[in-house]
Amino acid sequence: MTTTSAEEPPRIRDTWLADALSERYLAYALSTIMARSLPDVRDGLKPVHRRLLFAMRQLRLDPGSAYKKSARVVGDVMGKFHPHGDAAIYDAMVRLAQDFAVRYPLVDGQGNFGNVDGDNAAAMRYTEARLTEVARLLLDGIDEDAVDFRQTYDGEGEEPIVLPAAFPNLLANGAQGIAVGMATSIPPHNVDELCAALQHLIKHPNAADETLVDLVPGPDFPTGGTLVESRESVLEAYRTGRGSFRVRARWEVEPLKNGTWQIVVTEIPYQVQKSRLIERMAELLQNRKLALLGDIRDESAADIRLVLEPKSRNVDPDVLMESLFRQTDLESRISLNLNVLDKDNVPRVMSLREALQAFLDHRHEVLVRRTRHRLDKIAHRLEVLGGYLIAYLNLDEIIRIIREEDEPKAVMMRTFELTDVQAEAILNMRLRALRRLEEIEIRKEYEELSAERDDLTALLDDEGRRWRTVSQQLGELRRAFGKNTEIGRRRTEVGSAPSPVIVPTEALVEREPITVICSEKGWIRALKGHIGPDQEVKYKEGDGERFRLHAETTDKILVFATDGRFYTIGGDKLPSGRGHGEPIRLMIDLANDEDLVAIRPLRPGEKLLVASTEGRGFVVPADDVVAQTRAGKQILVLDGGAKAKVCVPAAGDTVAVVGSNRNLLIFDLADLPEMSRGKGVILQKYKSGGRLADALVFRAEEGLSWVREADGRRRTETELAPWRGKRAGAGRNPPNGFPRPPRFT
Known part of the structure; x- marks a missing residue:
């Protein structure tokens, strides 16, 4: 057993946790943005879609070929190009085949690929697929040095960085994606309209945004519908690259x-x-x-x-x-966020003009690269043909050299000044190619290729001609996918912003009678039906009834508080009467130190008398007090510690006011102004410390009524002359039996 004399020390580096986390998170974010979620502006594809199409091309799944199992495609993509799960790859492939999800499908699927109901596709082992004509256009020229390639993740093969894209796929099919800190949302468009805008942009590089929007009036969704967005909104969305489109069934x-x-x-x-x-x-x-x-x-x-x-x-x-x-x-809002990767792989939000121009620049670059590639092929072929022609002119000598010389290739190159390519081609020539007819064909091919070389060279030298060629290619695309074709016809009708249709509340809420109950502690609820005042209602312990009124579920309930604000609650939004209800403060933004003054249903056209404790008030139309937010609407302006005190219907011709000092004053309603907001005018004057206790509007001919303090019976007084006076007077003591504290109801 042998050991190394000096082992390599472990690579341990001290770093702050925050720095390590931020470094790794940044790497993850960049990977998500550039290699997963955002499409390339040139071909409109994300890496997984690009790899899918390229793998299917390698499998020879052209539009006219036979289908192959989807599992075979997914396996090739996962094994060669996309080191992610097969489910994610198959889901991406399925979407490219769904004609209700993609405006111009890139995959021609056979089998169950899902439906508009949201049902999933069958398993990949059951479905088959091949490329569509649109996908073929995206791949057209990929073998002609039209785009750059890079190594695959395992280094064993190559994959295209971008496709040649002879089809404006980004805007035609749209894209959806969520990255880290950014997202993209691009709706599909009609390719005939896009080509028209692209051709116009070639002729008029400084075309106005308005003109481009005339040519591309809005998205064209595969499921149709009606676009109901104003032209101004559409124009602003396309000008900035951000916005939304309202679509209706x-x-x-x-x-x-x-x-x-x-x-x-x-x-x-x-x-x-x-x-x-x-x-x-x-x-x-x-x-x-x-x-x-x-x-x-x-x-x-x-x-x-x-x-x-x-x-x-x-x-x-x-x-x-x-x-x-x-x-x-049935109405949906589709967002537009034209956030894409530009040709430098930098994510940014583009306008419609910038996205169209980026596609044109890509097509121009592809044209130049394919032209140069073709010139190289022609040059090589002309070189070979030139050698053939020399061979035909010196056929006997060529045969002698091949038969007699030890190194015929070197001798031929030296004798006839041939290149290595020409000499090799002559040596590989078949005997039957020595016929006279073959020589004529070679000369004809040489002349044709020479003419094509001159034409392509002239194309590279003339930028205007190159742009005309790009425009001609777009014209061919329009003929193939024009609005007169089944796939190219516009499916989404372009309308205008709908005229406002007044929908009565009854259209949104079923009309039912309710009784609104509000307790002393501010718990509100709605009981079904109109119940009488004698019907018992249960409350929490220590609580009791304060307000009870009849309304409908379609009514708006007005709440007037001591802060002088009106709040509005929909009758259908009130909690059910099965329990004790909910605190009204959960439904409106009422301060804790404020209280309720009145609760009543809105009656259109009705007028209300509102007044404060300092004796000021005015008449306000009920339609003007409806609040649109929880914060309410300030109607009665208060100062000096005053509070709102009264809110009663202004149904009559006479006003009765009583103060905390029990002085009663009666005057004409016409003396009060009608306002939408303010402090109002003085209704009754009080000595120091006096306050308004109550107010009422009634008809003089019917008399003034109140509930007697002694027996609880209602008394009506028709002789009102003793208490009549001018507004802002002091008044005088009320009739015998007037309640304490003073009130009319």
């Missing part, structure tokens, strides 16, 4: 017997699973959230056909669909 009204009708949905938004969409709609229908919809049926076969039955034939179809668009995935 395509539908039509189908008339039935006796004036009835139904709606048939024939196309759904991109990436929406049909089964999940129906499941969600059925769930909302069961929970009575779709009041206008009666039933939903799936009658789909090869095509999508969802039947929506209205609850009544009197329902407006536009209103029904608008309510469904708001609550279901």
